[in-house]
Amino acid sequence: MKRGPSLHGDKISDIPANIIETILSRLSIREAVRTCILSKKWRYNWVTLPELIFDCSLGDDLINQNDKLARFIDGVLLNHRGPICKFKISHLWIPNSPDIIDKWMLCVSRNYIQKLILRLQPQFEHYELLASLYSCEQLTHLEVSFCTLRSPPMLACFKSLRSLFLYKVDCIGFTFEDLISRCPILERLMIDGFTDSTDLIINAPKLQELVVDGFCKVTQNICFKNTPLLAYVSLNLQCFGFEGVLMNHKQDGISRLMKVFGSLVGLEMLSVGGNFLKFFVADLIPKRLSNTFYHLKKLDLEICFNDLHMISVGLCLIRSAPNLHKLQIDAGSHVAYVLVYVDDILVTSSDSKQMFPHIDTEFWEVQDGREFSLNHLQNVIITSFYGLKPQLEFVKFLLTITPALEKISIHGFKEVDDQGHLMDGSSTLKELMQLPRVSMKAQIEYFEIGELVELGNE
Template sequence: MDNILMHLTIRDAVKTSILSKQWRYKWANLPQLIFDDKLWQELERNWKSARIKFTSILYQVLLFHRGPITKFALTIPELRSCSEIDHLIYFLSKNDVKEFTFKIQKGHKLSSLLFMCLQLKHLSLSSCLIYPPPSFKGFNRLIMLELDDVTIEAEVLIKLISSCPLLEQLVLRITVEFDYLEIDAPMLKLFELKCVTTSVSFKKSPLLEMVSVAADENVLAVGDEFCNFVEFLESVPSLQKLHMSYHFTKLLVPDEIQTMLPFTLNNLKILELSAISLYSLEELSSVLCLIKSSPNLEKLKIEMFAEEVDHATYLLDFLKVQDYSNVLLSRLQEVTLIGIAGTVPEMTLIKLLLEKSSTLKRMVISSKFYKCDDKLVGTLKELNKFLRASPNAEVKFEERIQQ
């Protein structure tokens, strides 16, 4: 019965009380309460004022619910800020909530009562203003923290992160510009960053396994020392998955071209690069550098940036002098290349991957163009001529889907 109730919207769960004596108020023992878009859309269809009806349901739930609430989610982007939300958070603070997800219309100042929920393990906040009270000492049990388009001061965020000693997952998608952001999370395993910031410093994260960074400009630091991206990679030896988006090469040394890292990324298994332009010498060399320095890659995904420029001779000259003799991708099994136009740098990359990947199972190539033309036909013919180290490698070519 509990399993059935947890698959219903909260409104439908309350309605089950009319089924029988056995079902009456059974919903009131639910350990998780979810108020989401599905509920809101239902209210908009059936009531003139969805907000008033929502408030009525909310108070009904708070009045009749008994027992602990381990998981609570309020994710209704259309809902405006209202005092009832503070009453709700007060109620949750008395019920040892462990997972809290919050997203309504932007601009709601989060109640300080949330920072009394010291049993929290998962906290996800969106589009709100965060001002912890001066007495707040931290979430000692928090494992996952996700902040999406929130308003928070850099000093407050730094203190919040450092006051969560068990933090393993940190996701920051913040539009506020910071001059400096320090990450002090010794148990951190996953880090995702999408924000405008001058510098990001990892004080100590030896267990970091997954990193995703999307930024136009970014200067990384390890401890108190600013560093380039090469030095940052060396400081996270446990890294298994890396995703870089936008002009990620700005994170590398800007004044020199890297052909190989001074160390190998032995634990890196998944590499994903988005919005990459192989027409740029810096980005082309960076892509090759990361691939050549990751001998144990298992999955590779590259999404090309749609840029129309003439082939520069310096790109071709760079490719000609590249040494691929010591490149070995003996564990690479899946490759996805999106936005291919059939240029020389792209074809060189495809050729390298096919020749050096002895265990490759599948390569999916997605076209930059919406329909197959003579140029793509020529690209397909050239692909079929490339040598393949893996006899089982399947190369699948897909046309771009019109959106």
């Protein structure tokens, strides 16, 4: 039989250019480079890829050989033509030589880079980013880890940068305030690995989202100056250095509470984790802030219920958000006494609910719910619930100020008594169900290590 003429054609070379580009964009960079052997027309198709991503998709044989990996990245950049819109190195062990990374950074900085992601692994020394980075006028997204930023040139700025993610990054010769001030249209900022080595002063009129994780000292300056558009804030910080702190100590005549929260007028979601509520230990805590969070719909707080100050700050924030729809409380962080877990069972004494006598009933009696209510709050979640008296009093307080409440879900642990017998979780649920509430449709759910408890369960 004679072969038809269609069998003589090179079908793979006849694929339209836009489809070839789509195919290559869905491959890892290593697989894309390998397509050069398919045909003469495909030999140089990959060299114009706008996104170069080097991560675990390269394969173990390449990832586990540092020199081979470095040569591969060198070869890709050497043969590449056209703009590099996105350059990403993620979780790869790069040879501990700054000259190698400098060469790559210099190459991408000259090729109209828009998104730069440099997720390095921890080395003996942080990699110091080149000053040429500030000349990348098209850069809109910058994400770096285990790096050092030195003081930039006098007039340098990231005029197009909209998102900035910093993980374990050191600033030398300048502060976070200086860095942020050089990003005039910054919308998203994440600082992971924040320490007490610098203050956190945010002056960013376009900022919409902020996430900060790490450690801070109680005497540090943390301040929001000009953030009218800031809608999402997460401050997950472990605070230390409380020794010798004077009560009612103010910075620049302003309480810390107002410096941190006073200008956040556009907040829609706020999360405060770690023991950061303890940061305001020197303040006289009012019942509510002078500014009201009218737009705040979701509030997450981590509160130690053996700490009167943390409770007071938490209540102040709750009262300052009259339009809350959802409230989530982690009630078990930083418990001052030892709790032992055996197979997800909380082992403690049967009189644990009588602990923390310094937070007595009188404190909760003055938290009068009649003068304030959360008329829009529908959903409450409380985790790490031990059934201690201050926690029960807090639940009781919430039930008196939430006329629209639909569900409160409480997540606790299984307990054993003094004789080592497993206690019936329904006793805690029964105590919760007996609490008065203003919402006739409010449901109370109690979980022990993820299992729903019902009344009468044995």
